[in-house]
Amino acid sequence: MADPSPDRGPVVEADGISKRFGATVALRDARISVAPGESHALVGRNGAGKSTLVSILTGLQTPDTGSLRFNGEPAPAPGDTDAWRSRVACVYQRSTIIPALSVAENLFLDRQSGGALRPISWKQLRHRASELLAEYDVDVDPAARAEDLTVEQRQFVEIARALSFGARFIILDEPTAKLDARGIDRLFDKLRSLQAQGVAFLFISHHLQEVYDLCATVTVYRDARHITTAAVAELDQQALVEAMTGERAGGTEPAWSVRGRRSSGGPALLEVSGLTLPGAYADFSLDARPGEVVGLAGAAASGNVQLGETLAGLRRPSSGTVTVAGRAVRTGQVPAALAAGIGFVPEDRHIQGLIPQRSVAENATLTVSDQLGPFGTVLPSRTRAFAQRMISGLDIKTPGPAAPVSALSGGNQQKVVIARALATEPHVLVAIRPTNGVDIKSKESLLGTVREVADSGKAALIVSDELDDLRVCDRVLAMFHGRVVAEFAHGWSDEQLVSAMEGMAGPTDTKEPHVSHH
Numbered sequence: 001m002a003d004p005s006p007d008r009g010p011v012v013e014a015d016g017i018s019k020r021f022g023a024t025v026a027l028r029d030a031r032i033s034v035a036p037g038e039s040h041a042l043v044g045r046n047g048a049g050k051s052t053l054v055s056i057l058t059g060l061q062t063p064d065t066g067s068l069r070f071n072g073e074p075a076p077a078p079g080d081t082d083a084w085r086s087r088v089a090c091v092y093q094r095s096t097i098i099p100a101l102s103v104a105e106n107l108f109l110d111r112q113s114g115g116a117l118r119p120i121s122w123k124q125l126r127h128r129a130s131e132l133l134a135e136y137d138v139d140v141d142p143a144a145r146a147e148d149l150t151v152e153q154r155q156f157v158e159i160a161r162a163l164s165f166g167a168r169f170i171i172l173d174e175p176t177a178k179l180d181a182r183g184i185d186r187l188f189d190k191l192r193s194l195q196a197q198g199v200a201f202l203f204i205s206h207h208l209q210e211v212y213d214l215c216a217t218v219t220v221y222r223d224a225r226h227i228t229t230a231a232v233a234e235l236d237q238q239a240l241v242e243a244m245t246g247e248r249a250g251g252t253e254p255a256w257s258v259r260g261r262r263s264s265g266g267p268a269l270l271e272v273s274g275l276t277l278p279g280a281y282a283d284f285s286l287d288a289r290p291g292e293v294v295g296l297a298g299a300a301a302s303g304n305v306q307l308g309e310t311l312a313g314l315r316r317p318s319s320g321t322v323t324v325a326g327r328a329v330r331t332g333q334v335p336a337a338l339a340a341g342i343g344f345v346p347e348d349r350h351i352q353g354l355i356p357q358r359s360v361a362e363n364a365t366l367t368v369s370d371q372l373g374p375f376g377t378v379l380p381s382r383t384r385a386f387a388q389r390m391i392s393g394l395d396i397k398t399p400g401p402a403a404p405v406s407a408l409s410g411g412n413q414q415k416v417v418i419a420r421a422l423a424t425e426p427h428v429l430v431a432i433r434p435t436n437g438v439d440i441k442s443k444e445s446l447l448g449t450v451r452e453v454a455d456s457g458k459a460a461l462i463v464s465d466e467l468d469d470l471r472v473c474d475r476v477l478a479m480f481h482g483r484v485v486a487e488f489a490h491g492w493s494d495e496q497l498v499s500a501m502e503g504m505a506g507p508t509d510t511k512e513p514h515v516s517h518h
Helices: 050-057 081-085 103-107 122-135 151-164 181-196 208-214 237-245 304-311 334-340 349-353 360-364 366-371 380-393 410-423 440-455 494-501
Strands: 012-021 024-034 039-043 065-070 089-091 169-173 200-204 217-222 225-231 270-277 281-288 293-297 319-324 342-345 428-432 459-464 475-480 483-489
Touching: 012 050, 024 039, 024 050, 024 065, 024 200, 039 050, 039 181, 039 208, 050 169, 050 200, 089 151, 103 122, 103 151, 122 151, 151 169, 151 181, 181 200, 181 208, 200 208, 208 237, 217 237, 225 237, 237 440, 270 304, 281 304, 281 459, 281 483, 293 304, 293 440, 293 494, 304 428, 304 459, 334 342, 342 410, 360 380, 360 410, 380 410, 410 428, 410 440, 428 440, 440 459, 475 494, 483 494
Parallel strands: 024 225, 039 200, 039 217, 089 169, 169 200, 293 459, 293 475, 342 428, 428 459
Antiparallel strands: 012 024, 012 065, 217 225, 270 281, 270 319, 475 483
16 A cells, blocks of 8 residues: 555544543544644553544544544444554553464454465465564564564564554554663664655654653643643643643652652661572662662663562572561561561452452451451451542542442552552561552552552662652662662662663762762
């Protein structure tokens, strides 16, 4: 198919789009327009209406009002899957690739053979898959099982599959959430080469820096409305954040940043000595005192996440000791870590964190259900009362404790995960990327909660590569390939910490945290 020439107008144009779900207004007179070959960012806090727009642009929902056109023509009828597929595709944060099938089978799912009764020629299928992958320069073996692919390779396969249906407009929903820095670079290179062929992207991300790295245009939604569309080059980060929050940003430090708080001293609550997990990290030691939030910074291959999971009992180290409040913890056992007083917020709330069909109350009390009634029975009244305390304490936005947790926004789901970690009243809270995939307001409130936990005399460890997560810390250890390469007191500059996480340098000897110019 020939690339749409620029004079054909936008690849997609939505105007006057409104959508209600019951009493909730999900979109109010929203609009967006994306040109051929353009990389267009859509940003906004959770609940701003981004997901609803995606569901309308991909034909999953029909708007109550407004018009939607692709290449100047009205959108296909609802339910005409083939017509929608040939116009638009979405690569979601959660992959739609089927793990048990091969790459070739995933690429041609439901269209393996020329007709319903014709047998599938596997040789021909693999050949078609090889051609398709080569056409878009995707270096993946068509015979490989999808479950053996990296996150990044899966995304490339999804993009190739979308293009094979003829779509020249692709929505990327948080595509970098699970990639490390090098994976993100490779993804962006791939997207730029496809843009040169006339493919347009709608890029949805909470990492605002990526908007500046990749996109030419940015549209901001807030409270279900279109706020602004502007050239990225003409909108600085502060103006962008103001458009998202509707507030004037005061100063550069976020509200949850530490302002030189120190720990209350006293003996260490968490002592880690000589911890080693082959292939992940080696000879790791750390002391955290009451009142202290310690950051463990590192990119995907640094070993910081595996270290956090070791402390929570999910992984068994080959050597080393963990002590909480003076008592040795049996490593490699989740119940032992819980009993010793380690509360844990896992990296992926969908996989390790929540039971979506269960209520907010049940999810919040999973760790303490044995304490909510006699002889192992759980008294619903106690569960509800406990959950209600958590809901008000953490300001969880929910219709009530009985609402299913799947009905909550990402930020509020994450608060339920934190509520559960705090339910055991731990001495030490270990949180892995606690604000992954949540908006700026929820981020503030989640990190404020972690700060309050420490201020109440406990210790907290935040394991993350998100700089905003680490600003709440009293000090930050940077890991690279399994070892701590630098330690920073509060007041580090982004450049210093990122260089250390990327293995480029330790803490510089300059006292001012400004960028040095060579």
